Structure formats: C-alpha cells, structure tokens
Amino acid sequence: MTAALLALAALNAQAQDKPPLKILVGFPPGGSADVIARIVADALRDDFNPVVVDNKPGAGGRIALNMVKVAKPDGQTVIVLPSGPMVLFPHVYKKLDYDAVKDFTPVSQIARFQFGVVSGPATNVKNVAEMVAKAKSDPANASYGTPGAGTLPHFMGVLMEQSAGISLNHVPFQGGAPANNALLGGHIGYKFDVVSETAEFHRTGKARIIAVTGSQRDPQVPDVPTLKESGVNMEATAWFAMYGPAGLKGEALARLEKAMMKLARDPAIKDKMVKLGLEPIGSNSADLAAAQKADLARWEKPIKATGVQLD
Incomplete structure (x- = not known):
C-alpha cells in the first residue's frame, strides 16, 4: 500500500x-x-x-x-x-x-x-432581388449598420456592393447592440451580422434574414437562401x-x-x-x-x- x-x-x-x-x-x-x-x-x-x-x-x-x-x-x-x-x-x-x-x-x-444579410422593418424587403432593385432606384436610403468601421460586417457590405453592382451607405455604430436597435427602430435599412446573432429576430418576424453569405444554407435558418442562390456571385465566411x-x-x-x-x-x-x-x-x-x-x-x-x- x-x-x-x-x-x-x-x-x-x-x-x-x-x-x-x-x-x-x-x-x-x-x-x-x-x-x-x-x-x-x-x-x-x-x-x-x-x-x-x-x-x-x-x-x-x-x-x-x-x-x-x-x-x-x-x-x-x-x-x-x-x-x-x-x-x-x-x-x-x-x-x-x-x-x-x-x-x-x-x-x-x-x-x-457565416453572416446574414438582414432586412429591417423600414425596408419591407423580402429577398435579395428586392434589395438590389431598391438600392438601384433609391440609393440614398440604402443604408446598412455594423459594429464599427473596419469590422468584418463592414467589409461584407462592401463585398456585397461590388458583387451585386449596387451602392450602400455604411453606418458604423459602437458595437452590435446599437446597430440592432437602429435596425429594429427603422433608422437603417439593413445589417450584416453573424447568423446566430440575428436568427431570433428572423424567427420572431422583427427582422428578416434575406440571404446568408456562405456556400450552403445555415441550419439555424434553413428557409434562407445563400447569396449565390439569390443571384449574387458572392461567398464569404x-x-x-x-x-x-x-x-x-x-x-x-x-x-x-x-x-x-x-x-x-x-x-x-x-x-x-x-x-x-x-x-x-x-x-x-x-x-x-x-x-x-x-x-x-x-x-x-x-x-x-x-x-x-x-x-
């Protein structure tokens, strides 16, 4: 012992x-x-x-x-x-x-x-085709919010502009929460965000994820198509x-x-x-x-x- x-x-x-x-x-x-x-x-x-x-x-x-x-x-x-x-x-x-x-x-x-392209209540946009058409016809009101300049969501928006041939107005906030408040309050039209951060808004109808940025649909929101499925040649994770x-x-x-x-x-x-x-x-x-x-x-x-x- x-x-x-x-x-x-x-x-x-x-x-x-x-x-x-x-x-x-x-x-x-x-x-x-x-x-x-x-x-x-x-x-x-x-x-x-x-x-x-x-x-x-x-x-x-x-x-x-x-x-x-x-x-x-x-x-x-x-x-x-x-x-x-x-x-x-x-x-x-x-x-x-x-x-x-x-x-x-x-x-x-x-x-x-991957990230979601999120449409807020101010836009009434239900899919990417509507977003692109609206941005081309009324670019002054095509604004998107992010947690700040130089963040990945900021550059997701820029890549979306280049890929879809549209112009968007970037509105930087000091963090994700203020950007969410602005989106839900109708002060900005769109937001690029991690899917997990916005899936609940999508499920409850407070906002709508109109596309995801990866190569496949996200299991958190299986009803949402990819950008490529939506006609925009963009893929980024x-x-x-x-x-x-x-x-x-x-x-x-x-x-x-x-x-x-x-x-x-x-x-x-x-x-x-x-x-x-x-x-x-x-x-x-x-x-x-x-x-x-x-x-x-x-x-x-x-x-x-x-x-x-x-x-």
Whole structure:
C-alpha cells in the first residue's frame, strides 16, 4: 500500500511539474473567442493536461498575438482567435506590429461561421432581388449598420456592393447592440451580422434574414437562401483557428494537429459548436494556411475600396 501511494505521489508530482498548454485569447472572458477557446481547452485536457486559457484582451487581439509571436515554438503556447486579425488587419492597419503569415504557424481551423444579410422593418424587403432593385432606384436610403468601421460586417457590405453592382451607405455604430436597435427602430435599412446573432429576430418576424453569405444554407435558418442562390456571385465566411509561433513543427505541431482533428469529430463538441452557430472543421496546418491565403486575397480588394486605414 505504501509503495502504491508513493508511486501515485510521484505521478502527481510529475503532472504538476509538466508545463501547461497555454491557450491565449486576445479578447475578454465571455466573448465568442473565449467560449471557443474554453471548449477547445476542455477537449484537449485528456492529451495535454494541464491546459490553461489565458485572456489577454486589447488592441483587437494584437496583444495576445504578439505574446505568441515571441513564444518558444515548443507546442506549449498557442492562440485561439477569429480570422479578422489574420486576414483583415494586414489590409486595414497602416503599420501592423506582426506579419500574419511569417510570424505564426497555422495549427488548425476550428470552425467556420457565416453572416446574414438582414432586412429591417423600414425596408419591407423580402429577398435579395428586392434589395438590389431598391438600392438601384433609391440609393440614398440604402443604408446598412455594423459594429464599427473596419469590422468584418463592414467589409461584407462592401463585398456585397461590388458583387451585386449596387451602392450602400455604411453606418458604423459602437458595437452590435446599437446597430440592432437602429435596425429594429427603422433608422437603417439593413445589417450584416453573424447568423446566430440575428436568427431570433428572423424567427420572431422583427427582422428578416434575406440571404446568408456562405456556400450552403445555415441550419439555424434553413428557409434562407445563400447569396449565390439569390443571384449574387458572392461567398464569404469567417472562422476561428489555432495558431502557434513561427517555427512550430515536427512532433509538437503534429500532436496539436492530431488533437484538434480528433476534437472536431467528437459528437459532444460538435453539438456545442453547432448550438453556437458554428460549423466544426478541425483541419490540419496546411489546410488552415491555404484558407488564410485565400481570405487574405479575397478581402484585399473590398478593404482597399473603402479607403479605411487605421493607425
């Protein structure tokens, strides 16, 4: 009995000495990136115990990114973040303090999500064809709201303009809630937003999602067609992913990749993500690198068209 207890104590001591897998999050607790990171952390504890989530909010996620940038490439420090800092910021910021491609190692694309084109009560627009016709005949009143200039919904609107051949008036707000209030109050005509944030408005008839931006219909609103189904040649999604510092390779990278791909196949994890409006992916490093490259190219033109440049 004594020998068994001593062996157990030795194992516990080894576990305590083992450095944790640290998952950095560049946003406050409770936000979507934090929720995803904690789902990932819980799922990885069987393979990487201990696992800790470390919130380092600020600068749109750039504080945490720079911590990962200078971390050792030993597989012990990674970041979970939305796609914006990796595919939008390089086009938006005049001087970015990191290189989104050279300073990081893609590990795994965790999940994708799409946006809805939302029509408010002020428009009485029921589909994309009506929206396009109305924007062409009365462009002064074709306004759309977003959580702010330089956000992904802002550029979704610009891409919609380019794809549909229309002009829309962008109205930036300080966050999603004020934009929702303006839409429901009839002060703006449209809104581009994550489907999960507006699905309840659609179901209750307070507003109408007239199209989704992905390649397939969203199971949260299966009655809503894609933009391509609606005659607009546009497809755009966003995603959450895991990255490590540059130079992460070999067994350390392979171990993380394998765990993330296993995570995406877990029915309980998939169920959690689907309830959040996410499509689980669980890709390998090469697939995430390809997705990042494609989105960097996709967003360059619409972002440059806005003239938005942040310091």
